[in-house]
Amino acid sequence: MSIIKTQAGTTALPRKLRLGMVGGGDGAFIGAVHRIAARLDDCYEVVAGALSSNPERALASGTALRFDPSRCYADYREMARAEAARIDGIDAVAIVTPNHLHAPVATAFLEAGIHVICDKPLGIATAEGEMLAALAREKNRVFALTHTYTGYPLVRHARELVASGAIGDVRLVHVEYAQDWMAEAGPQSEAFQRTNWHNDPERAGPTGCTSDIGTHAFHLAGFVSGMQPNELLAELHSFTPNRVLDDHVQMMLRYPNGARGMLWSSQMATGCENALKLRVFGTKASLAFDQENPNELWLTPQGGSAERLTRGRVRGAAAEHATRVPSGHPEGYLEAFAQLYRDAAARIHAVNAGLPVPAETAGLPTVDDGVAGMRFIDAVLESDREGSRWVALRM
Numbered sequence: 001m002s003i004i005k006t007q008a009g010t011t012a013l014p015r016k017l018r019l020g021m022v023g024g025g026d027g028a029f030i031g032a033v034h035r036i037a038a039r040l041d042d043c044y045e046v047v048a049g050a051l052s053s054n055p056e057r058a059l060a061s062g063t064a065l066r067f068d069p070s071r072c073y074a075d076y077r078e079m080a081r082a083e084a085a086r087i088d089g090i091d092a093v094a095i096v097t098p099n100h101l102h103a104p105v106a107t108a109f110l111e112a113g114i115h116v117i118c119d120k121p122l123g124i125a126t127a128e129g130e131m132l133a134a135l136a137r138e139k140n141r142v143f144a145l146t147h148t149y150t151g152y153p154l155v156r157h158a159r160e161l162v163a164s165g166a167i168g169d170v171r172l173v174h175v176e177y178a179q180d181w182m183a184e185a186g187p188q189s190e191a192f193q194r195t196n197w198h199n200d201p202e203r204a205g206p207t208g209c210t211s212d213i214g215t216h217a218f219h220l221a222g223f224v225s226g227m228q229p230n231e232l233l234a235e236l237h238s239f240t241p242n243r244v245l246d247d248h249v250q251m252m253l254r255y256p257n258g259a260r261g262m263l264w265s266s267q268m269a270t271g272c273e274n275a276l277k278l279r280v281f282g283t284k285a286s287l288a289f290d291q292e293n294p295n296e297l298w299l300t301p302q303g304g305s306a307e308r309l310t311r312g313r314v315r316g317a318a319a320e321h322a323t324r325v326p327s328g329h330p331e332g333y334l335e336a337f338a339q340l341y342r343d344a345a346a347r348i349h350a351v352n353a354g355l356p357v358p359a360e361t362a363g364l365p366t367v368d369d370g371v372a373g374m375r376f377i378d379a380v381l382e383s384d385r386e387g388s389r390w391v392a393l394r395m
């Protein structure tokens with residue numbers, strides 16, 4: 001049994017889930033973060049993996065994580081088959097490979113009846129995303145997508161405030177996601193070589209920065225505002241000679257209710273570490289959230305002064321469900337990631353028991369959010385290709 005304590009109270013899940021991982025071996029970027037997130041609330045034990053494209057590294061990485069040698073796999077297809085056949089086989093798999101493998105890996109595990117927790121973007125083409133959504137439904141398996149930033153308590157609170165009408169009707173949505181790591185990574189650098197799949201359309205997909213962090217910004221804006229744009233006008237750009245894919249994207253958005261929006265994301269924004277910022281302006285008030293200061297949210301009424309809402313003090317079901325650290329102590333990125341794992345665990349237990357989806361897990365991004373992200377990428381490409389004209393965004 002795992003016992004979870006949040007500000008909303010204490011809940012117990014029937015047992016720890018067994019988690020496997022594909023990708024995330026020695027030297028990988030995000031796999032270790034997933035493992036910490038999965039274990040933070042005692043909802044999972046990590047027991048198996050096909051951790052690398054390199055068989056020796058896959059074995060060495062699994063051994064270092066103390067997996068049973070029989071559960072260190074050189075190939076993810078073999079892992080899906082073998083784990084499905086074991087009595088103590090994995091309940092869920094975390095997919096942390098480059099983008100082009102998300103769909104084939106997820107397909108192998110869904111076909112084997114195993115729940116999926118996949119990193120973003122969902123894949124490299126909309127059709128494969130739609131196929132995954134249909135397969136997850138057919139197999140009745142949970143498919144969580146790790147849009148990390150929606151796990152923050154104050155992001156969940158912002159969404160609840162907007163939905164409650166606290167800021168009135170939404171008029172403007174402004175989101176930016178700025179990083180500078182590509183500006184540092186010259187073609188000869190170790191960082192450039194290690195991450196060179198980000199500049200390869202066969203492995204990253206048809207866009208670079210747009211898929212990598214633009215999809216996070218797009219998802220966050222929709223998550224909090226409760227609205228999806230139906231038209232956009234976009235420009236892709238690369239500041240780096242010989243870079244095939246974009247390292248910068250900027251766009252304007254139009255919403256069905258007449259609201260307007262702006263989204264830009266860049267990996268060439270000098271001096272920016274992980275500057276994901278969202279502002280939502282309603283007829284009564286506005287909200288502002290900055291990912292680098294996730295323990296505060298600013299609420300400013302029309303004609304009034306800004307109020308600083310703090311994570312440990314806000315009262316609301318969504319925020320209280322998503323926080324476990326006492327008031328005044330910083331809670332951050334790892335806990336936001338863990339929140340997605342915890343929500344996924346609650347859903348997996350419910351599905352396994354034939355119960356309805358627990359209402360408190362409503363904030364968990366799923367395969368459908370992934371499909372929306374792929375359609376967003378399609379619309380950005382179409383607009384850019386046609387000289388940055390307005391195009392429809394079909395959700």
Ligand SMILES: NC(=O)c1ccc[n+]([C@@H]2O[C@H](COP(=O)([O-])OP(=O)(O)OC[C@H]3O[C@@H](n4cnc5c(N)ncnc54)[C@H](O)[C@@H]3O)[C@@H](O)[C@H]2O)c1
Binds near residue numbers: 031050054076147
């Ligand atoms: N949620 C987030 O905030 C976030 C942050 C960073 C990366 N990501 C996403 O996570 C994914 C991985 O990114 P990364 O930066 O960790 O990449 P990375 O290049 O650092 O690691 C990729 C790992 O996948 C392994 N791999 C490749 N082919 C494989 C195969 N056939 N079988 C098994 N393993 C294989 C590699 O050996 C490596 O261990 C990407 O889709 C990326 O978009 C998400």
